Amino acid sequence: MRAAASAVAIAMSCLVLCQAPVQAQNKEATKPIVLKGATLIDGLGGKPIPASVLVILDGRITAVGSAKSVKTPPGAQVVDLKGKTIMPGMISNHSHIGIVRGLKAGPDNYNRDYILSQLRQWEAYGVTTVTSLGLNAPEFYDLRAELHSGKAPGADVFGADRGIGVAMGAPPAAIVPVGPSQIYRPDTPEAARAAVAEMAARKTDLIKIWLDDFGKMLPVKVKPEVYAAAVDEAHKNKLRVAFHINDLEDAREALKAGADIIAHGIRDKEVDASTIDLMKKRSTWYVATLALDDSNFIFADRPKVTADPFVNRALDPTVKTQLEDPAWQQKVHDAPGSERARKALAMNQKNLMTLYKAGINIGFGSDSGVGLRFPGVAEHRELDLMVEAGLTPLQALTIATSGAAKLLKLDDRGVLKAGRLADLVVLDADPSTDISNAHKIAAVWHRGRPVAASIGTFAQR
Numbered sequence: 266m267r268a269a270a271s272a273v274a275i276a277m278s279c280l281v282l283c284q285a286p287v288q289a290q291n292k293e294a295t296k297p298i299v300l301k302g303a304t305l306i307d308g309l310g311g312k313p314i315p316a317s318v319l320v321i322l323d324g325r326i327t328a329v330g331s332a333k334s335v336k337t338p339p340g341a342q343v344v345d346l347k348g349k350t351i352m353p354g355m356i357s358n359h360s361h362i363g364i365v366r367g368l369k370a371g372p373d374n375y376n377r378d379y380i381l382s383q384l385r386q387w388e389a390y391g392v393t394t395v396t397s398l399g400l401n402a403p404e405f406y407d408l409r410a411e412l413h414s415g416k417a418p419g420a421d422v423f424g425a426d427r428g429i430g431v432a433m434g435a436p437p438a439a440i441v442p443v444g445p446s447q448i449y450r451p452d453t454p455e456a457a458r459a460a461v462a463e464m465a466a467r468k469t470d471l472i473k474i475w476l477d478d479f480g481k482m483l484p485v486k487v488k489p490e491v492y493a494a495a496v497d498e499a500h501k502n503k504l505r506v507a508f509h510i511n512d513l514e515d516a517r518e519a520l521k522a523g524a525d526i527i528a529h530g531i532r533d534k535e536v537d538a539s540t541i542d543l544m545k546k547r548s549t550w551y552v553a554t555l556a557l558d559d560s561n562f563i564f565a566d567r568p569k570v571t572a573d574p575f576v577n578r579a580l581d582p583t584v585k586t587q588l589e590d591p592a593w594q595q596k597v598h599d600a601p602g603s604e605r606a607r608k609a610l611a612m613n614q615k616n617l618m619t620l621y622k623a624g625i626n627i628g629f630g631s632d633s634g635v636g637l638r639f640p641g642v643a644e645h646r647e648l649d650l651m652v653e654a655g656l657t658p659l660q661a662l663t664i665a666t667s668g669a670a671k672l673l674k675l676d677d678r679g680v681l682k683a684g685r686l687a688d689l690v691v692l693d694a695d696p697s698t699d700i701s702n703a704h705k706i707a708a709v710w711h712r713g714r715p716v717a718a719s720i721g722t723f724a725q726r
């Protein structure tokens with residue numbers, strides 16, 4: 266019921282707010298907009314500010330604070346947000362674009378129109394920046410330029426070009442059957458260096474390496490001399506390296522080779538003191554992707570999840586049919602892989618808390634865009650699972666906003682502060698008191714413009 270109400274709220278607030286962009290795009294582009302009266306979560310973890318004032322000019326925040334400290338500029342368009350809460354747009358450090366459409370993965374999905382529809386979906390769910398962490402085809406670079414400049418609607422996008430895996434191994438062709446222009450599988454250190462040099466020449470944001478045999482499902486892993494050469498070449502090109510790992514041992518090897526980002530949680534064993542030391546020494550970032558294992562059983566264990574309009578409206582019809590099929594639910598519920606996934610999630614949550622308490626840099630990502638991790642929905646699930654692990658809602662939100670921006674070295678977003686992009690989510694209730702309130706999206710603003718209309722766009726897909 267709650268989620269149904271919030272869907273209505275999105276539609277209603279759009280009636281009010283969606284007129285603003287027309288003005289903003291026309292002659293009155295320099296007219297300031299003031300968001301007034303909302304409880305404000307700044308993204309840095311500070312105590313929410315009641316009855317706040319936030320001033321936007323030309324897509325950026327020019328002032329933010331209490332009604333006492335910030336004056337409404339003359340001639341401003343004032344939007345009354347009394348009773349609402351605003352927080353920065355979320356930033357994903359681990360997603361994929363153009364991989365899965367409905368239930369099918371394939372190279373044809375990597376096309377402009379489909380990717381833009383995914384980016385609009387992320388944005389409508391309050392994720393205003395996304396990192397496509399590998400498996401990107403050449404089209405990525407034109408898309409990135411369009412999204413960076415704001416010429417195309419949707420979440421802004423950063424990425425890790427193709428990334429480096431291994432022939433016969435990860436990333437598994439059975440799960441992600443990508444085209445040859447979406448992955449490198451070098452067999453020698455020289456070939457790995459050449460691959461990194463090509464990605465650097467295209468000006469990738471990050472380098473991705475897969476170091477995993479998927480529970481011994483795959484016969485090989487990337488050889489140590491190959492990934493060591495890739496890391497070295499990346500660092501020579503001033504690029505940071507994100508490692509896909511599952512096991513503690515692989516995480517340790519990646520760290521010793523110079524990993525800058527551990528792009529999945531450690532899920533086989535408890536993280537130990539010496540691994541924490543390795544991470545501290547290199548100021549490594551850690552992205553748990555709790556939603557990954559969760560997505561392998563949650564729709565079977567809790568079939569009602571699919572009925573929630575917040576989830577339901579993101580689902581492709583073929584996905585909906587599968588998730589609502591009792592036979593499919595039973596089969597997945599009983600599958601040995603689901604039991605492994607439940608245990609992996611529990612270990613992942615435990616390790617996340619250990620690393621958080623040890624002061625390790627924590628990023629935000631759910632590995633959305635692959636499997637049953639639907640853009641936007643998966644990020645909200647990640648927030649829920651972070652809180653279930655033991656973080657406070659405010660800690661989880663801080664990771665998903667300013668923390669994730671810091672991982673990407675972006676100092677223009679992730680925080681509601683003067684000078685930053687006006688990327689923000691308007692909510693009907695305060696998520697710092699209950700994380701499920703983050704589902705109550707009334708509007709999403711991207712670069713100073715309300716984009717809540719995109720909810721309707723993707724719902725009609």
Ligand SMILES: [Zn+2]
Nearest residue numbers: 360361398632
């Ligand atoms: Zn991934």
